[in-house]
Amino acid sequence: MISSQEAIKLIESSAAKSEIISVPLEHSSGKVLREKILADRDYPPFNRATMDGFALRSQGFSKERIYSYERELHAGESFSLKEGEEAIRIMTGAPVPSGFDLVIKVEDSVDQGISEGKKQVRFETDKTSSFANIAIQGEDLKTGEEILLEGTEINTAIFSLLASLGRSQVQISKLPKVRIISTGNEIVGIEEIPKPWQIRDSNSYSIRSLLQKYGIVPESIVRVGDDISLLENAVQQGLDSDILILSGGVSMGNLDLVPKVLQSKGVQEIFHKVRIKPGKPVWFGMKGKQAVFGLPGNPFSVQVCFRIFVESYIRKFLCLPTESPLLLPFLGERKKKNQLTEFFPVRLERKQTTVLTENKTNGSGDIRAGIFSDGLAVQFSDKEKIQDGELLEFYPWN
Amino acid sequence: MISSQEAIKLIESSAAKSEIISVPLEHSSGKVLREKILADRDYPPFNRATMDGFALRSQGFSKERIYSYERELHAGESFSLKEGEEAIRIMTGAPVPSGFDLVIKVEDSVDQGISEGKKQVRFETDKTSSFANIAIQGEDLKTGEEILLEGTEINTAIFSLLASLGRSQVQISKLPKVRIISTGNEIVGIEEIPKPWQIRDSNSYSIRSLLQKYGIVPESIVRVGDDISLLENAVQQGLDSDILILSGGVSMGNLDLVPKVLQSKGVQEIFHKVRIKPGKPVWFGMKGKQAVFGLPGNPFSVQVCFRIFVESYIRKFLCLPTESPLLLPFLGERKKKNQLTEFFPVRLERKQTTVLTENKTNGSGDIRAGIFSDGLAVQFSDKEKIQDGELLEFYPWN
Incomplete structure (x- = not known):
């Protein structure tokens, strides 16, 4: 019997790789990026005021000096300085005009009234170094700079970044097509009243819920008894998928038909049984690029084997890195x-x-x-x- | 200015409570349960064999004794013992017949051939206490026992449990209707080529992605410039929601219209500004049962304020417990x-x-x-x- 680490390695080395598809950005959150992303322009794209206040020159600054100003500049606007313009009123997010290199926040300004039709102000601050309160053009990213690699999970910050970069379409890993088969004569549907020796099918629900973490909705869920020809049919249909997941029918009992049926359908066994508890009888095989998992029938075994083994496969399939617990x-x-x-x-x-x-x-x-x-x-x-x-x-x- | 803890308390004490809706079980994974759940029968519902092997009586067991057996019992089947029946072959998941109280796994059995038409077996094991290798009826749950309370998040194991209990319909918290407004003259759509002093709207994407954690899809996303009448219109329409989230327009600049417009539309301010970085200018108010968040305009501020404040509201609204970091x-x-x-x-x-x-x-x-x-x-x-x-x-x- 192999160890769980060996099993994970075998799963990863067997895994097929998902296709790349292009989707509108709004469908990509939580998915896996499959293209390299470069900056389309500098970020910030201009010298951006990070405070509401006044823009001016840092050179020659003095607390005693009184500055005249007339104009104000808001986010979303732009203008060039006029000859002799000493300062302007500026709002957070606005581009600092070329020639100015300092923003002093409004709380540090002292109004000096009006003189010759121009507003007058002085400043009580020591934060007057060049580019204080300014986010400098390109300080986050330079045009053409590589910012994201293939195989990156599109979390919130990355989703937001892709929007900033104007990526209205994005290439991602196509989700696998997954089919589920619950096996066992003792299993009835959840809407049925089970006989005393029967139980309801909870495992297909566990698997459905665990797939949801990756945004995967199963293509089909079927329930079959321990009948070889019914099981063969179900497997035959189930093999039209990237990942087929069965529960039940893999332990030693003589009705445990799943491994036999899978092999008769051309699925090559990669391992059967792993030195773990729960989940020891777990079965894994491949048919070409299709993966098949035979999970044990106990509810908690299904959850453990999915979390440890099936997820390892899904991650590799989607081009995500190996998980580090x-x-x-x-x-x-x-x-x-x-x-x-x-x-x-x-x-x-x-x-x-x-x-x-x-x-x-x-x-x-x-x-x-x-x-x-x-x-x-x-x-x-x-x-x-x-x-x-x-x-x-x-x-x-x- | 209040602290972030004070802000979270104000948010929680202001929060409306979501309606209860009944949905098919398959739509409830990841949602919040809003009913008490009792066991519909004992679990396990019968004394269940946990190993493939032989069922017999623990009393009088001896390693020397040779047992006769004829019948075998599989999961999904049931039968009563016959007069004088000493042992049966039993498979994992099958109900141990009344009268037997021990299962010995098949690996511990030694075949003794056939005598008088009956198969013979003896056992090499010390694990022969009463109920060894048997999951006893009701040991997990007794009929009528309370197992889940209102306000429980339906994770995989709970989803699976609800399936076992036959809950094909389940009462959950209705998700909030959320609308999003991105404000700012500098903001353009992601499909546009921005002018040098403009930036693309990434904040509505951040918010959309953060809502996805709770399965919430925003009802609408609109973008408006810093224009009082456009903003009034957008807010008026946005108030047809449980939660309205704005980004931008809450800091000190004289175009920061959001708080004014919200108040003119009858939204009562609960706080404006919190002693945090980033996100200090964050605004929160209520109009009846409708919550309104004014988040600052910087991308990372939006993500922080959503994670800390908006999520606190959503959790309370859905009847989830307060998060403990x-x-x-x-x-x-x-x-x-x-x-x-x-x-x-x-x-x-x-x-x-x-x-x-x-x-x-x-x-x-x-x-x-x-x-x-x-x-x-x-x-x-x-x-x-x-x-x-x-x-x-x-x-x-x-």
């Missing part, structure tokens, strides 16, 4: 007896610092297992006991 | 000279533990300010210097 201290102790790497649900709690605390459960079949958890912490296979305060790897759900 | 160590030192609380962009970096590192910027007008940041860290007003390793409050973007 956080490292946070654990509150309390935790023992385990097996030789498996355990992924267990934890909450973030604010003590002297932010710590992880365990969400106690009755195992991977407990339908409450992850409900108030913020993510998963890891106890590696060879770690018999976690000490209070020890640092653990943490995978947040979101 | 994480507390994480800061790598490096940081000084400030002003008496403001500073929110600055940081990245999570994995060192011996996960630490915050500062994203250096040229201030709130820098269009690159937040681009590779994971969230905001806080340097409180009275804190002149942050020491290396000091714990800071951290607000992740997501």
Whole structure:
């Protein structure tokens, strides 16, 4: 049996790469950029006043000097200085006229009345160096400068930046087409009244919710019993996708048909079983560029295997970098007896610092297992006991 | 001027409460639950085998004893024991028949051939206590037990739980209707070529992206120059919403019309200016149950004010609990000279533990300010210097 790290490496090295598509900017937030982005002009595009106040020359400034001014300049306007113009009133966001290199904020000005039809002002400030209260043209970005690379996730600041740069169309990773199959004779639809020995299909809901983080809506969700020909049909149809995710039917029982059916449909097994708990029976294979995951049937196992394995695939497919889990201290102790790497649900709690605390459960079949958890912490296979305060790897759900 | 904590308290105490709506379960992931949820039956609903193996009685077990068995039981099936039946083959997920209280996994069984037409088996295991390898009926939840309260965010595990409980319809908080107005004569659309002293409208994109975290799509986005009658019209139309968000036009410049126009339209000011950087000129008011935010015009100020103030409102509106920021160590030192609380962009970096590192910027007008940041860290007003390793409050973007 392989370790979870080995499994993730196999997943990443098998992964297909999504196509590049061009979309209107407003559809790209949260997606993955697939082109290099250069600055279309300098940013700021002009010497911008960062305060409401007065623009003037820093050279020859004196607190005693009285300045005349007539004109005022607002954001969205521009003018050139006139011969002999000593100062102007200027508003935040306006371009400082060429020839001036200092803005003094209005709070530091002292009105001196009017003389010869011109307003008079002096200034009580020591902040008079060249370019004080001015954002200098090009100080953030120069025309042509490379600012974003392929494989960048379009977060809010990047989305805003792309708007500033006028990128009304943007090239992104096309989302994968995902199909879901829930297997098991014991599974009924959520609108049905189950017989005492039946349970409702919750796993397709878990998977749907976990896909939502990437903006993916599943193409189809089907439910099939443990019947070889029905399962073959479902898999055949399911293989019209980039990622097919099954739940149930991968453990040792003699009705666990999923691996057999997948192989009969030409899906090549890459691994079956990983040294983890929960989720040990997890199956992964590829058919050409199509990935297939066989997740175990327990609700919490599905959530763990998706978070650790399916997400690794999705990230690689979308050209995102490999995830690096956080490292946070654990509150309390935790023992385990097996030789498996355990992924267990934890909450973030604010003590002297932010710590992880365990969400106690009755195992991977407990339908409450992850409900108030913020993510998963890891106890590696060879770690018999976690000490209070020890640092653990943490995978947040979101 | 009030502090950011005071501002958040005022926002929360002013907030209207969203309506309750009933939606199909599949539309509820990530939303806020607005009903109490009870277990519809016991969970597990039966004594469930958690391993593939053999079911038998724990009483009288012995490693030497040879057991006869004939029948096998799969998940999704049920039967009663026959007179004298000693053991059955059982698969993971199947209901353990009444009368048996032990499951021994198949790996611990030793085949003993066939005798008198019945298969024979014995067991090499010490795990033979009553209910070993069985999830007991009701051990996770009892019928009628309260499991979820109003105001719970429907994360993946809860979504899955609601499916298990057969909640095909669920009551959630209706999302707010949000309208956005970008103001400023210097602002042009993203598809336009700006004149040298103009900039493109990036703020409405920031706000759109930040709303996406809550699944909110803005009802309308309009752009208006600094013209009192145009702005009055836009505000009049914008007030047909739960939350109206403006950017620009709230600082001291004499064209900063937003507060005046809002008040003329009957929006009552609750605060104007908060002791923070960036975002000091932020304005907040209410008209009946409608909230109005006037955010400053700089791109990074918009992102900070939304994350700290608008999100506080949205959370309260949706009946989510007040956010508690994480507390994480800061790598490096940081000084400030002003008496403001500073929110600055940081990245999570994995060192011996996960630490915050500062994203250096040229201030709130820098269009690159937040681009590779994971969230905001806080340097409180009275804190002149942050020491290396000091714990800071951290607000992740997501």
